[in-house]
Amino acid sequence: MASKDNGAGVLARVALITGAARRIGAAIATALHGHGWNVVLHAHASIDAARALAQTLDARRAGSAIALDADLRDARQIETVAQAAHARWQRLDALVNNASSYYRTPLGSITAAQIDELLASNLRAPLLLSQACVPLLADGGAIVNVVDALLRRPMRGFAPYYAAKAGLASLTETLALELAPRIRVNGVAPGHMLWATSDALTTTQQDAELARIPLRRLGGADAIAQAVRYLLSDDAAYVTGAVLPVDGGLRLA
Template structure:
């Protein structure tokens, strides 16, 4: 009796079913740092990942190449400027159609830089609120139908403990993250029971780069208020996200602080 070969109808149907059954996550800002760690951990659990980026295409491409080398057709990157409303709509369309399903959205992308009171500009407000609040809200709204169809859809928003404990000279950023926290709780009520919505609130995880870079003095000041006495590393955030997506089906509307105990320090 001949065995089924790769081009037989039976083999093709089984292969397509298995591919369709594989969960898919879209992670914004996933080319490096926290977003990349989330993508890697979910991929390691058998998920397919959609890696969103804006200016870090080379990093996103390298990440996807590495993940696809481990498992074919398991990672794909999408480029979008989250400050552009039309680009957010296009990103949602691409995410829903690439593999024909979407099980999780992780709103990780975030602009971060100081805006000292008295020198802040309206363009700073627009930039910080666009990436931290507006884009996550409208991307979530656009993806609700597909997330609901999965039967276990979930959204995780990456917030910040500075939503509750403001950081000096970062008032607009802190307000934007506070709005993100409120959005997390509000959408948990709006979307239950079809879609769970939770948040992860990082503390001192990895020092910011570029325009948001912190001085050594500020880093030392922050660590003095962290009981664990060290930065947590990006894997700590990825672990919390993975738990909210795969380790529980009965948590919604919650924000987990991953901060080495800083939030209990006061």
């Protein structure tokens, strides 16, 4: 099915967003949809939530959102989700690599399985999915990787996670060179946007984390969504290989 008119007299651009069921991924999908994009919402463990969000967005503009279930740890499913994302509207304009595993792994207790899982979700899957999507992306398309603002000031106990995100930041620059001039590749580096659902902090710990942020507050998912929307827009047509920090100054503290 060809991409439908977005209501503004032009064909809607199409974005594939990974990890789009909840939190930052859902905010990115909702923001892009609100600006006329058709959206492909990827999820796996939270696929029911992704389907519910797709139905909500589709009710706002018919034929504008779908949800796809895929385990991005499986390379075969990565290829399948890329093909399915393109097939729905016979076009693909953007990929947002947002899906991520994140949990504490203190040195001395790290397992090979934990390393494999954190590398798979934060580095291997974005690389393989980018590779699968590149032949399908329209000329002038774009990729945005969600990295982390604390790569230069990492927290203790998260070594595999930060190693994987550092690789993703490097990958952003490498792919920007390799895919230019046809496709732009950029990153967004969130700071403290939402409290984690795993490794929950006490109120005292939350207050201490907020005190570290120069702007003294969480950023919220919408701040990342708007940064991603900018990097995918024509306003950022001369921006590639950049990683945009959206962290309230946390990286400087």
